[in-house]
Amino acid sequence: MKVPIKQIFREFYLLSNRLSLVEKVIYGVFSIALVRAVYLTILNLSKKIIDYVLANYQMIFAIFFGGLAILIFGLGFYLYILKVRNKQNSLDESSVDDETNEPRNIYTEGGNYNANINGDQIEIYGDVININQDFSEIAQEIRELITELKNQGYSEEDAKTEIATELAEEARKKPKVRKKLFMWKKSFSTNTKKTNDETEVAREVVTSATAYSHTSSKDFTEVVSGHYQKLDELLQAKNWKEADLETAKIIYIISQKELPETSLYRTYLTDYFCSEHIKVLPRKDLNNINKLWLKYSNGRFGFSVQKRIWKRIGGGSDTTYNSEEIQEKFGDEVGWRKEGDWVYYSDIYYSRTAPSGHLPICLMLNSEKSERCDIDFEILEVIVGRIS
Incomplete structure (x- = not known):
């Protein structure tokens, strides 16, 4: 239980009033002697500590900074081990996705040629597109490409033509891409006229993509x-x-x-x-x-x-x-x-x-x-x- 400071002083005052004059003088002299002894003890102890520090400051600094360096090294090593462990866990979790979704890049003198063994991905102006996505995602990436080309100085029509040409070329090289291209045309294009021309179909798909709602995705x-x-x-x-x-x-x-x-x-x-x-x-x-x-x-x-x-x-x-x-x-x-x-x-x-x-x-x-x-x-x- 805590006693208020005010109450302590009050009790001390009442006690001192009960003392006789001689007792008060003796108590005062004793108190002064005690305070002086404590003061001199603290003063001497402080001087000894200061003298010791001044005489051995190099050793003290070496011990302090050495201990600090060991602490920092230990913390850094712990963070590194933790990072490696988390990175390994992340790699383990994503290994299946990496095997199925990441394209294989072949570097040649002419540049960077993207080839996917399963034929599920195409590359158009540096953008790798997975053709197995929902069409809303395909349309979204096509719109992004058009915006990017327009930022480079292309008109919107020229940008559409460039992308359609690239898409048609991918369709000619990969049967699976061609099948998807014609399926998109059939599902989303308003033009019901039949055609086997990849360029024409690609153009219709690009046009459909630009008109496709951003909120069309089922997700x-x-x-x-x-x-x-x-x-x-x-x-x-x-x-x-x-x-x-x-x-x-x-x-x-x-x-x-x-x-x-x-x-x-x-x-x-x-x-x-x-x-x-x-x-x-x-x-x-x-x-x-x-x-x-x-x-x-x-x-x-x-x-x-x-x-x-x-x-x-x-x-x-x-x-x-x-x-x-x-x-x-x-x-x-x-x-x-x-x-x-x-x-x-x-x-x-x-x-x-x-x-x-x-x-x-x-x-x-x-x-x-x-x-x-x-x-x-x-x-x-x-x-x-x-x-x-």
Whole structure:
């Protein structure tokens, strides 16, 4: 039970009043002697400590910094082991997808030729498209390609022609692609005239894709519910900045729950966001967030747009092969760099007219708002490897 300080002083005052004059003098002298003895003891002890430190400061500093170095090394080693373990788990989980979905690249003198053993993927202007996707996804990627070509100076009609020509060429080389092409034409084209000309059919498919609704996907009803409702409202209102922040927030909240119980980022570094969060984020959530950005930006912003640009300039999903030159080239292309340097946070262009792939960016930033943008490209690389 705690006794109030005021009560202690009151009891002391009452006790002192009961003492005689002689007792008060003796008590006072004793108190002064005691205080002086304590003061001299503390003073002498302090001098001895100071003298010892001054005489042995090199040894003391060596012990302190040596212990600090050992602590930092131990923590770094633990983080490294944890990262390797999580990376191995992520690789194990995605091995089946990698075997079935990733194209095999053959490097020749003439450039980069994409070949898929099963014939399920085609490459058009650097964008690898899986023909087994729902047509809404195919249409979405075609629209993105058209937007990209228009940004390079093509008219819309010329862009459609270029894509149709590439698509027809793929159909002539791969029977499975040709079968899909004619099936798309039959299902989604308004032209009922029969034809065996791949170029003509490809042109009709591209035209159908540009008119195909972004909300036609059978999965889209799930996008505007749950975690994504606020993001949907922000993007619909063209509030790009708040939508960018909300995107990072959604991904953090979902992925934080998906991290292993033993993860350092779940128990200690709870406010730290890194590529480990993207690795455990369900693909469905990553793709749903991407669909919202594509829908309201008309194919200008989103992870899949960034992926297409990243791959076109030579980037991959492995940090080992992505040089600083590739990172800077990507930054130049999406508007994260200007005049040879990374832009400040205040210069991020939250506008519909920003360069293709400019947004989202917040979840990849390592820097403070008053600094130049420091991009965590490891996060981008994981997104590139996981986005459909």
